Amino acid sequence: MKKYQISETGKHNKKVVFLLEGWHSKLWMYWLFSRILSLRGYYCITYAYDSEIFSPDTQKTVKYLNIIQNDILLRLKTLKNEGYVEFNILGTSLGSMLALMVADKSPDISKVILNTIGIDISETVWGWNKIYPGFKEELIRQNFTPDKLKKVWKSITPVNNISNLKNKKILVYLSKKDEVIPYDLGMSLVEEFKKRNYKYSLKVNNYLKHFYAGFYNLMNAKYYLKFLAD
Numbered sequence: 001m002k003k004y005q006i007s008e009t010g011k012h013n014k015k016v017v018f019l020l021e022g023w024h025s026k027l028w029m030y031w032l033f034s035r036i037l038s039l040r041g042y043y044c045i046t047y048a049y050d051s052e053i054f055s056p057d058t059q060k061t062v063k064y065l066n067i068i069q070n071d072i073l074l075r076l077k078t079l080k081n082e083g084y085v086e087f088n089i090l091g092t093s094l095g096s097m098l099a100l101m102v103a104d105k106s107p108d109i110s111k112v113i114l115n116t117i118g119i120d121i122s123e124t125v126w127g128w129n130k131i132y133p134g135f136k137e138e139l140i141r142q143n144f145t146p147d148k149l150k151k152v153w154k155s156i157t158p159v160n161n162i163s164n165l166k167n168k169k170i171l172v173y174l175s176k177k178d179e180v181i182p183y184d185l186g187m188s189l190v191e192e193f194k195k196r197n198y199k200y201s202l203k204v205n206n207y208l209k210h211f212y213a214g215f216y217n218l219m220n221a222k223y224y225l226k227f228l229a230d
């Protein structure tokens with residue numbers, strides 16, 4: 001049984017945006033954003049996932065995320081052969097991690113939008129003492145340490161999926177009050193973009209926590225629509 005769901009809007013449009021949802025999100029929650037994108041001339045393909053695709057079962061997490069990544073890459077290749085001419089990707093939270101996994105492997109992705117992101121998923125999770133304490137506790141029960149977790153999750157970790165972004169434009173959204181993906185981990189990723197002379201834009205929210213910041217950024221469509229159009 002598939003661990004992810006897909007919806008499509010604006011298939012007649014020849015420019016494509018892969019819209020990758022956050023963890024615990026449902027397709028209906030992103031209907032408005034997919035509709036906005038389709039009305040602005042994009043074929044929007046939205047991905048949502050079962051909650052278990054990201055869990056303390058570390059091997060399954062890698063397996064499920066790679067399955068989704070490969071589905072997007074295959075779909076992109078098929079669409080290119082069908083005459084679609086532009087490919088972009090917009091990820092929120094966990095979807096941002098997936099967006100980098102895809103963008104780093106596909107030369108056809110031209111613009112990447114990362115709506116709340118950090119440099120290292122292992123460091124992010126290891127800080128969940130109050131947010132999702134059961135998640136970290138289960139990892140500790142399995143005798144994981146931060147270093148061991150980094151090794152197991154190496155292939156899905158953002159810092160390991162940024163080698164091939166030179167010819168792409170990147171938009172990064174961060175929030176200083178983000179309690180799920182700490183702001184400093186997001187800025188560390190931005191610093192890596194800077195070191196590599198990547199073409200990136202950064203937009204920082206000073207007030208909102210993780211979920212509300214991500215939602216606010218999606219609602220404020222004018223900003224990322226301009227980024228996609230430029």
